Amino acid sequence: MASLKMLRMRINSVKSTRKITQAMKMVAAAKLRRAQSQAEAARPYAERMERMLASLGAAVATSPDAPQLLVGSGRDQVHLLVVMTADRGLAGAFNSGVGRFARARIRTLEAEGKTVKILSIGRKGAVYLKREFASRFVGEVSFQGKKTVEFADAAEVVARISKMLEAGEFDVCTLIYNRFKSVISQVPSEQRLIPAPLPELQTETTSGPQAMYEYEPSEEEILAALLPQNLGVQVYRAILENSAGFYGAQMNAMDNATRNAGEMINKLTLNYNRTRQANITRELIEIISGAEAV
Amino acid sequence: MAGTFQLELVSPARLLLSRAVEMAVIPAAEGEMGVLPGHAPMIVALRGGVISVTEGGQVTERLFVGGGFAEITPDRVTVLADDATPVASLSKALAATTLAAAEAAMADAQSLTPEKRDQAMATLLSARAMVVTAEAP
Numbered sequence: 001m002a003s004l005k006m007l008r009m010r011i012n013s014v015k016s017t018r019k020i021t022q023a024m025k026m027v028a029a030a031k032l033r034r035a036q037s038q039a040e041a042a043r044p045y046a047e048r049m050e051r052m053l054a055s056l057g058a059a060v061a062t063s064p065d066a067p068q069l070l071v072g073s074g075r076d077q078v079h080l081l082v083v084m085t086a087d088r089g090l091a092g093a094f095n096s097g098v099g100r101f102a103r104a105r106i107r108t109l110e111a112e113g114k115t116v117k118i119l120s121i122g123r124k125g126a127v128y129l130k131r132e133f134a135s136r137f138v139g140e141v142s143f144q145g146k147k148t149v150e151f152a153d154a155a156e157v158v159a160r161i162s163k164m165l166e167a168g169e170f171d172v173c174t175l176i177y178n179r180f181k182s183v184i185s186q187v188p189s190e191q192r193l194i195p196a197p198l199p200e201l202q203t204e205t206t207s208g209p210q211a212m213y214e215y216e217p218s219e220e221e222i223l224a225a226l227l228p229q230n231l232g233v234q235v236y237r238a239i240l241e242n243s244a245g246f247y248g249a250q251m252n253a254m255d256n257a258t259r260n261a262g263e264m265i266n267k268l269t270l271n272y273n274r275t276r277q278a279n280i281t282r283e284l285i286e287i288i289s290g291a292e293a294v
Numbered sequence: 295m296a297g298t299f300q301l302e303l304v305s306p307a308r309l310l311l312s313r314a315v316e317m318a319v320i321p322a323a324e325g326e327m328g329v330l331p332g333h334a335p336m337i338v339a340l341r342g343g344v345i346s347v348t349e350g351g352q353v354t355e356r357l358f359v360g361g362g363f364a365e366i367t368p369d370r371v372t373v374l375a376d377d378a379t380p381v382a383s384l385s386k387a388l389a390a391t392t393l394a395a396a397e398a399a400m401a402d403a404q405s406l407t408p409e410k411r412d413q414a415m416a417t418l419l420s421a422r423a424m425v426v427t428a429e430a431p
Contacts, residue, residue, distance in 0.1 A: 041308035048304055048372050052337060052365050151306035213365075216338040217323055225339055226363060229376075236306060 004279070007272040011265060018261035024090070025254035032183065032247035038148065039180065039240040046233045053230055055213060056223055057196065067220075069162060069227040072195030073171045078115045080138070080170035081105065082161070082193070084177035084238055085125030086246040087144040092256075094178060094186060094249035099128035101188035102176050106133060117170055121157065121239070138164070149243065154236035158228055165194060177238045178245040184252055186245035193234060196227070297331035300370045301347065303357065305378045310357070317348040318371060320364055321423075329371055336366040342420025344381060344427055345373065356381040358427050360420045381427055389421070389428040396421035 002010075057070060083102045085095045102125070106116050118133060120126040120140045130137065141157055143149050164170060173194040178186040215222055301318050303311035319328045321343025340362045347355040359375040396418040403414035 038307075042306060044302075044309040045304040045306050045374060048302070048365070048374055052363065052372070052374070056337065212335065214334060214336045216336060222337060222339050222363065229363075229374075233306060 002271075002275070004272065004275055007268060007275060011268045011272065014261050014264050014268065018258055018265065021254045021257040021261060025251055025258060028247045028251040028254060032244060032251055034148075035240065035244040035247050036180075039237070039244050042233075042237060042240055046237050049226075049230050049233050053196075053226060056219065056226065067224055067227060068165055069194060069231065070196050070223070073165075073168065075171040076114070078117065078170040078172070079109050080117045080119060080161070080164065080173045082119045082121065082157075082173065082175045082235075083125045083129065084175065084242050085120070085122035085128070086242070087123045087142055088246075089124055090253060091246055091250035092253035094246055094253075095122075095124040095128065097186070098176060098178055098188045099125055101190075102129060103132065105174075105176065105190065106136070119161070122242070138169075143239075149236075149239050151232065151236050154239055155228075155232045157235050158232045161193070161231070162228060175235070175238055177242050178249075180241040180245040180248070183248040186249055191234070191238070193231060196230070299329075299331040299333075299368075301373070302371070303345065303359075303373045303375060303378060305375045310375075310378055311347070311355070315347050315349050315354075316351075319344075319346045319348075320371075320373065321345065321359070322364070329366055332368045333366050333371075335368065336364075338364050338366070340364055340373070340375070341416065342423040344423075345378075358384055358424060360424065361416065384424065384428045386425075386428045389425040393418075393421040393425050 081102060083098065085098050089095060102118075106118075109116050116133075116136050117138045118129060118136045119138055120129065121142070123140075123142045123144060126137075126140045126142075139160065141160075143153060146153070161173060165173070172192070175191045175193050176188065177191075179189045181187050298314040298316050301311060301313065301315045302309070317328060317330050319326055320338075321327075321341055323339040323341050326343070327338065340359060342360045343358070345357045345359055346353050347357075357375075357378050357380050359373070359378045362373060362375040364374070365372045396414070400414045400418045403411045406414075
């Protein structure tokens with residue numbers, strides 16, 4: 001049986017752990033709120049962009065000289081996976097969930113004989129996947145140390161992707177990230193970026209048949225400017241959802257940790273009191289039996 | 295003018311404006327464009343410039359946009375701006391630094407592809423418009 005002093009020390013250390021996890025939970029909750037409102041604020045732009053692209057893309061997608069960003073290179077050999085995770089850990093299965101998802105995806109693609117390239121966003125995912133797939137890495141991006149992620153950061157990632165596309169380094173680009181379903185549930189999911197999945201034209205039933213637009217300057221020119229922007233929006237949205245999801249996951253993980261620490265403190269305290277009482281009883285017996293012997 | 299239309303101005307970060315207005319002047323790529331209710335459907339690219347909003351016969355709001363797109367339908371105008379700032383809060387210093395950065399990018403772009411040069415040129419023009427707007431509000 002552990003001595004009283006040892007027990008006391010352990011109780012104290014678990015108590016300070018609980019304080020830390022509690023503080024981290026509060027911080028995560030505060031940051032979650034901010035990340036969530038940022039993600040919500042970005043939604044209108046993405047929605048309207050989608051609407052505009054739907055009317056524009058359908059008109060151009062069938063023509064043979066449609067831009068690569070829209071239709072891809074027409075092949076399906078080299079896959080670029082953009083894997084998005086957080087920069088920090090202590091968030092339960094948040095990072096490893098995406099990592100596992102990405103790994104399964106890479107395995108199936110390679111089993112089909114495709115070439116896989118990985119671009120990782122966020123430090124944790126890079127560390128996770130590098131263990132197994134270091135040779136497939138083409139780059140990593142990290143937003144570590146940044147307070148908020150701006151649209152310009154997403155645009156930078158997109159500039160990198162489109163440069164690779166121009167150089168013909170990949171055919172299909174897929175984004176893997178944690179979709180923010182709710183505060184307690186983040187779902188690793190994938191989204192194809194290139195070739196762009198064209199949204200269904202018949203989604204809007206309010207205005208009847210789609211209006212015919214005039215374009216100024218030309219359709220092609222607008223599309224050429226709109227597509228990178230759209231890609232940026234997609235990436236930006238994923239980044240924001242990812243960071244909101246991260247704080248949600250961290251909040252949960254820290255909540256659990258705090259609860260577990262509380263349980264442990266209770267157990268240890270019980271143990272401590274039992275030992276203390278046993279000690280007192282033993283001392284009493286010693287005194288009494290000593291007195292009787294006299 | 296009795297009619298109004300719904301004007302929405304969104305930047306990637308947030309929704310800046312969404313309300314019924316009488317007229318909006320938007321800086322389209324090929325010249326300023328006044329939009330009244332019932333305009334023919336159009337999709338236009340924007341250059342850097344000022345969007346002015348008219349309500350009740352007066353200009354009630356002026357915002358600087360650094361490029362983007364606008365979708366115009368008879369009863370709605372959606373402006374997707376790359377970035378947008380109310381003219382009143384535009385600062386000369388910021389405009390000057392933006393212009394300097396754009397000029398440097400333009401100098402770099404001389405050796406690149408025509409598309410890249412065009413892009414740098416557009417940025418430069420937008421920055422110049424920003425300086426002009428900032429100096430004469």
